[in-house]
């Protein structure tokens with residue numbers, strides 16, 4: 302008889318599930334000490350109201366779970382998809398090497414339901430250093446496409462702007478001066494190797510959001526680069542009291558001269574003076590400039606895994 306039993310997740314499992322999630326968070330915090338104390342456990346009540354949720358039991362004890370949030374159209378393709386956020390899956394360390402197996406059994410159980418419901422694009426955010434459980438996803442056909450990273454602001458080294466550039470914060474009402482650069486960022490992400498399409502229907506509204514702050518590198522009053530940030534933005538998982546970088550771009554002809562590093566450093570000095578402790582960023586690991594740049598300053602603590610299932614299976618499934 303199989304040692305592990307997979308069944309539907311029930312609200313009664315939440316407190317045991319939280320313990321397993323907190324163990325995973327503590328293990329990640331050991332690898333990324335700059336992470337704040339708060340863990341993402343609060344989301345389990347919400348996820349347990351959703352349709353796709355499985356629990357793994359061994360000898361009558363909860364040893365793991367996997368839950369997905371809502372279902373969207375057009376999720377990384379012309380298909381329905383769903384996402385399991387950070388903390389939406391966890392497997393107990395008590396299982397040792399068998400964690401990989403339990404992660405796989407949970408995916409088998411949940412995907413059998415989701416794919417039968419016509420959901421062909423599945424993504425899960427996982428702690429970045431949990432290679433044991435994450436390998437199981439990779440061997441199940443997932444690839445990594447984005448990451449959240451964190452740093453303590455005081456650990457960011459000081460770099461000043463190269464001589465011919467000036468760093469300035471731009472007040473609300475004037476964010477539109479960065480439209481040109483923001484559009485170049487959109488095109489950068491559309492092209493290879495990222496191939497990330499953006500919905501530009503609300504492009505102008507991006508510059509009318511007063512919860513964001515924009516900072517520029519200027520050459521003779523002309524913006525040649527920007528960095529924008531927001532406090533408590535939902536872009537980063539641990540976002541309660543954290544400042545998050547929402548975007549950054551440096552014109553191609555000015556790259557590799559230290560403008561990017563100076564933008565991060567100048568921003569961090571301002572935030573530090575204002576009493577901020579942590580700075581987060583989320584980026585596509587598919588984007589080589591972002592991956593190489595951010596990992597110099599920040600420690601990745603999540604990876605988002607994605608698998609696109611061949612929809613022709615609809616003709617074969619019973």
Ligand SMILES: CC(C)(COP(=O)(O)OP(=O)(O)OC[C@H]1O[C@@H](n2cnc3c(N)ncnc32)[C@H](O)[C@@H]1OP(=O)(O)O)[C@@H](O)C(=O)NCCC(=O)NCCS
Pocket residue numbers: 486489548549550551552555556557558559560561562563583584585588589590591593594597
């Ligand atoms: C990321 C970006 C803002 C960096 O700006 P920059 O002014 O070139 O940055 P710096 O000159 O300060 O470079 C800092 C480091 O980034 C790394 N880097 C920058 N571009 C790189 C590239 N194309 N490939 C590999 N590493 C790169 C370099 O290793 C450099 O470190 P080094 O000086 O020790 O070699 C810029 O490359 C850019 O605008 N890219 C396109 C948009 C983008 O990807 N934005 C991030 C989205 S979240």
